[in-house]
Amino acid sequence: MKGQFLHPTRDFLPEGRAPVGYRGDMNTALLIDGLLRECASLVAAITRAADHRPSLAELPSRVFAEVDDALRREGLRASLLADLFGLKLRTYHDHVRRARRLRAERPLPLIAELYRCMRDEGPVERWELDGRFADAHPKVFAAALDELVDSGLAYRTGRGPSARFGAVVDGEAPSRVEAAARLVWVTLYHRTTADRAALAPMLGDDELLDGALARLEAAGHIEAIDGGWRCVDYAIPFGDRAGWPAAVYDHLRAVMGTLSAKLATGGAAQATDHTGGSTYTFEVGPDHPLDGEVLALLSETRRRMEALRAAVLDHNRRRPPGPRRRVIFYFGQRID
Numbered sequence: 001m002k003g004q005f006l007h008p009t010r011d012f013l014p015e016g017r018a019p020v021g022y023r024g025d026m027n028t029a030l031l032i033d034g035l036l037r038e039c040a041s042l043v044a045a046i047t048r049a050a051d052h053r054p055s056l057a058e059l060p061s062r063v064f065a066e067v068d069d070a071l072r073r074e075g076l077r078a079s080l081l082a083d084l085f086g087l088k089l090r091t092y093h094d095h096v097r098r099a100r101r102l103r104a105e106r107p108l109p110l111i112a113e114l115y116r117c118m119r120d121e122g123p124v125e126r127w128e129l130d131g132r133f134a135d136a137h138p139k140v141f142a143a144a145l146d147e148l149v150d151s152g153l154a155y156r157t158g159r160g161p162s163a164r165f166g167a168v169v170d171g172e173a174p175s176r177v178e179a180a181a182r183l184v185w186v187t188l189y190h191r192t193t194a195d196r197a198a199l200a201p202m203l204g205d206d207e208l209l210d211g212a213l214a215r216l217e218a219a220g221h222i223e224a225i226d227g228g229w230r231c232v233d234y235a236i237p238f239g240d241r242a243g244w245p246a247a248v249y250d251h252l253r254a255v256m257g258t259l260s261a262k263l264a265t266g267g268a269a270q271a272t273d274h275t276g277g278s279t280y281t282f283e284v285g286p287d288h289p290l291d292g293e294v295l296a297l298l299s300e301t302r303r304r305m306e307a308l309r310a311a312v313l314d315h316n317r318r319r320p321p322g323p324r325r326r327v328i329f330y331f332g333q334r335i336d
Helices: 028-049 059-073 078-084 089-105 110-121 126-132 138-150 176-191 196-203 206-218 241-264 291-295 297-318
Strands: 154-157 164-167 222-225 228-231
Touching: 028 241, 059 078, 059 089, 078 089, 110 126, 110 138, 110 154, 110 164, 126 138, 126 164, 138 154, 138 164, 176 196, 176 206, 176 228, 176 241, 196 206, 196 228, 206 222, 206 228, 291 297
Parallel strands: none
Antiparallel strands: 154 164, 222 228
């Protein structure tokens, strides 16, 4: 039952069915609005947590390209997609070409260029930065410097044109190659195999991709095959500083994939389900008798999953491979 979510013949055509944006008792328009808000909040949190400010240039076009690709994989034709996006067919094709070009280019924002300059060349005086980035708008340039200092990514000594700016570099911070290697690793794991054309858009940097692949291959995590690479094993260690972007991506992919799989089967929960999810909220406090038990859910589930995964891996190593299926289990906890 592929494509029930936003399926044209069931959700959009007037045959006595639910009106546009609805499927059964679920208002898909409101659901999509909610998902977009949550995804926007996550993008904002990642941007603030990053050790540099990633480019958000042309973000709407990049989102458009991803949604368009996903709907095409569901079998929707260009003419219908143009209508869903509220565009004329010719305008739709122009949007697709522009979005895919921008997705491949990934321009570097000014704030990232400033940080890279300070990091690679050491402390730099303000007048030198003024000359190097003379094309930048003065207000944008000043705001970028203030943000780097206020966020703790850079420091400033002195005032005026002779003020010196330098990057705050953690000696134990992971390199870009290490972080990129984790992202390539998790991508190869979920794809099983991939060629360079499939991996290149993820990093947008050929030299960085080469370094990531070389590191993974040297560690025995991947191996070269005809036309690409194959994942041999995958496990990001708990607390791995270079692995947090890959871990976030892996967790989000698990959540989104489960929701998509559930929607494809109709969405109704059954007692015998092997695909699904549940969310529980507990209101407790320091004086609550079950406060400790509730707070320990995350660590206890981690310990149980680590032990179970170790047992499964040990069995798989000792027994010849037979028909297998990949079971993806996710969990998470936060305190508001």
